[in-house]
Amino acid sequence: MVARRKFATLKSFLNYIGVEGDRTIFTWVSASEGDRWAQVIKGATEKIKALGPASKMVKTVA
Amino acid sequence: MENIETKLREEAQRLLLEKKADVIIGYEKGTLPLTATPCFITRPEEAEKLIWNNLCTQNLAKFVHDLITAHKNSQKRVKPEDRKKKVIGVVARGCTTRSIIIHLQERQYDRGEVYIIGVPCDGYVESKKLRTAAGGADIIEGDMEGGQIKVKTAEGEKTVALKEVLSDSCRTCRYNNPIISDVMVGSPAPAMNPEAEYDQVKEFEAKSIEERWAYFTKEMAKCIRCNACRQACPSCYCPTCFAEQSMPQWVGIGEDATDTQVFQFMRLYHMVGRCVDCGSCVAVCPMGVDLRNFLKKIDKDCWEMFGNRAGSSMEDMPPLGKFSENDKEDFIYNP
Numbered sequence: 001m002v003a004r005r006k007f008a009t010l011k012s013f014l015n016y017i018g019v020e021g022d023r024t025i026f027t028w029v030s031a032s033e034g035d036r037w038a039q040v041i042k043g044a045t046e047k048i049k050a051l052g053p054a055s056k057m058v059k060t061v062a
Numbered sequence: 063m064e065n066i067e068t069k070l071r072e073e074a075q076r077l078l079l080e081k082k083a084d085v086i087i088g089y090e091k092g093t094l095p096l097t098a099t100p101c102f103i104t105r106p107e108e109a110e111k112l113i114w115n116n117l118c119t120q121n122l123a124k125f126v127h128d129l130i131t132a133h134k135n136s137q138k139r140v141k142p143e144d145r146k147k148k149v150i151g152v153v154a155r156g157c158t159t160r161s162i163i164i165h166l167q168e169r170q171y172d173r174g175e176v177y178i179i180g181v182p183c184d185g186y187v188e189s190k191k192l193r194t195a196a197g198g199a200d201i202i203e204g205d206m207e208g209g210q211i212k213v214k215t216a217e218g219e220k221t222v223a224l225k226e227v228l229s230d231s232c233r234t235c236r237y238n239n240p241i242i243s244d245v246m247v248g249s250p251a252p253a254m255n256p257e258a259e260y261d262q263v264k265e266f267e268a269k270s271i272e273e274r275w276a277y278f279t280k281e282m283a284k285c286i287r288c289n290a291c292r293q294a295c296p297s298c299y300c301p302t303c304f305a306e307q308s309m310p311q312w313v314g315i316g317e318d319a320t321d322t323q324v325f326q327f328m329r330l331y332h333m334v335g336r337c338v339d340c341g342s343c344v345a346v347c348p349m350g351v352d353l354r355n356f357l358k359k360i361d362k363d364c365w366e367m368f369g370n371r372a373g374s375s376m377e378d379m380p381p382l383g384k385f386s387e388n389d390k391e392d393f394i395y396n397p
């Protein structure tokens with residue numbers, strides 16, 4: 001419930017400061033939805049792969 | 063304003079004499095020309111110090127929270143039957159009352175612990191703007207009258223229109239009169255220009271993602287991590303800030319640019335439904351970081367998504383503490 005509103009605003013705010021909004025992926029999966037779980041992970045991985053590695057707000061440790 | 067000041071002093075004196083408040087937080091003349099500074103009054107005769115004018119900047123709700131917290135901590139070792147209640151009186155304009163409402167919604171203290179002396183507000187002077195308008199040098203002398211400010215610097219004298227140097231927050235303020243109060247001094251101030259409040263945000267949204275990122279990084283690169291913005295903010299009251307936690311350490315404390323971005327991002331994001339646009343953080347920032355451009359976006363989202371304006375109503379709940387059937391769902395990922 002709280003997460004719902006938090007993620008809506010978080011995604012929008014990240015996008016506003018210039019971090020691709022598509023990187024924020026949020027959804028609900030129930031413990032009984034094994035199939036959907038697999039789909040979500042597959043879909044999310046594909047989306048992120050397509051975007052490539054993140055370059056913003058990434059700290060390089062020397 | 064003279065009239066308001068007289069009434070304000072009378073009111074403060076009365077409260078202290080009648081023991082309705084143990085301390086009154088207000089503003090007094092600052093040590094530098096054309097400044098006002100927060101002051102704490104405990105004796106009736108000190109009420110003469112109080113002032114109310116366009117130089118009163120900081121959101122005093124910060125100190126209400128500080129004093130109440132300190133008092134509660136001091137009472138912890140006292141036997142329950144001997145504990146004393148303390149009432150904090152505060153001189154409050156619109157944004158200050160909004161911050162107090164947020165504290166009350168977040169159950170930081172009870173309504174009875176604070177006595178609100180409401181004052182109408184027609185905006186305050188942003189000292190960095192005034193300095194620039196005066197030519198950039200230190201202000202040696204100054205005088206404010208009838209919407210005009212006379213300033214003297216080492217380079218000469220100049221007259222600046224008050225309107226020109228008002229804080230950006232004040233220009234588009236929607237709540238310049240107190241939302242709640244126990245007593246009001248002065249009659250309500252005329253409305254500012256709230257229709258324009260999101261103009262800057264809309265303009266920024268229309269830019270490309272790379273331009274937005276460039277601006278964010280440019281602004282955050284100015285930040286020296288002095289934490290003044292956090293210290294001034296009434297909504298930043300956590301006993302231990304995430305920025306200082308070490309187990310786990312959320313963000314590094316060094317000068318790494320990414321750490322600064324993360325610190326700022328997290329502080330800004332914690333303001334969802336909690337930033338009242340008082341501009342105190344902007345006013346205290348020694349580096350002139352444009353925090354408001356980002357805070358206003360959070361405010362805009364909160365209004366557009368949840369129909370909430372931070373601290374604008376005593377009846378409302380914090381927007382992140384509830385949800386509605388009409389909340390948008392387009393951010394949820396559905397493969």
Ligand code: SF4
Nearest residue numbers: 295337338340341343
């Ligand atoms: S973030 Fe800044 S403008 Fe917002 S409430 Fe805190 S001090 Fe005021």
Ligand code: SF4
Nearest residue numbers: 285286288289291347
């Ligand atoms: S007041 Fe300004 S310089 Fe200091 S931490 Fe805040 S943004 Fe950074």
